[in-house]
Amino acid sequence: RTERHNAKLKVFQAFCAKFEEAAKQFTTGLEREFAQNFANSFLDSWNQALSDAKSAPVPTYSTVAASPPAANNSLTRQHQHHQQQTPPHRQGQPTACAPPRVDLRVFILLDAEAPARTHKDYAIRAHISRKLGVDPHKIPRVFQVRSGWAVLTADITTRDLLVQRQAEWANDLGAAAIETSKE
Numbered sequence: 001r002t003e004r005h006n007a008k009l010k011v012f013q014a015f016c017a018k019f020e021e022a023a024k025q026f027t028t029g030l031e032r033e034f035a036q037n038f039a040n041s042f043l044d045s046w047n048q049a050l051s052d053a054k055s056a057p058v059p060t061y062s063t064v065a066a067s068p069p070a071a072n073n074s075l076t077r078q079h080q081h082h083q084q085q086t087p088p089h090r091q092g093q094p095t096a097c098a099p100p101r102v103d104l105r106v107f108i109l110l111d112a113e114a115p116a117r118t119h120k121d122y123a124i125r126a127h128i129s130r131k132l133g134v135d136p137h138k139i140p141r142v143f144q145v146r147s148g149w150a151v152l153t154a155d156i157t158t159r160d161l162l163v164q165r166q167a168e169w170a171n172d173l174g175a176a177a178i179e180t181s182k183e
Contacts (some may be wrong), residue, residue: 012046012132020123031089043136103181104155106162108173110148116173117148125175126150131169134158148175 018100019039026035108124112163116124121142129136141152153159159180162169167177 009130012126015042015046016123020120023120036120036122038122043122043126046136055128076156102156104153104159105181106153106159107145107147107179107181108149108151108170108175109177109179110174111176114148114174114176116175117144118123119173121149124151125170128162128169132161132165132174134161149173 012095019042021180023039026032065158108116119142122142125136125139125142128134128142129139138154139151139157143150143152153162161174163178163180
């Protein structure tokens with residue numbers, strides 16, 4: 001089983017290197033958008049292959065929240081429909097409060113000239129998950145922000161692991177600092 005996983009990982013790393021090289025030629029417009037979508041779907045299929053998943057993962061709240069608004073329209077309509085069916089609240093009864101929302105992002109702060117600013121989101125995601133040996137599904141999304149990159153993790157444990165073990169992956173990206181939200 002380990003040998004099979006290592007073989008898959010070796011092939012995955014080779015493809016990622018070539019993807020990175022090929023993606024550099026598409027820098028603007030529809031070509032860049034298509035290249036990113038293609039790379040993300042490729043990574044999703046490899047995530048399933050590496051984790052030997054039998055079915056597609058169930059989207060988490062963070063992946064739905066991080067996806068473009070157009071993708072959320074049907075989910076929003078379903079949620080609104082569900083909300084309309086809830087029974088009315090009666091006075092004098094305690095209301096069920098939702099637990100406070102936890103920010104699962106980890107911010108990679110980069111200097112203006114840092115080479116990691118030109119990397120693709122899938123390359124950052126693959127690098128972190130490879131260095132820490134974390135299932136890529138635990139890092140569902142990475143996106144550029146003004147200060148560098150924001151890494152959206154699937155849970156608090158993964159977020160804390162990225163921060164605790166930053167010495168293993170952050171220096172490779174030239175990170176000036178690694179932070180979580182200061183709420």
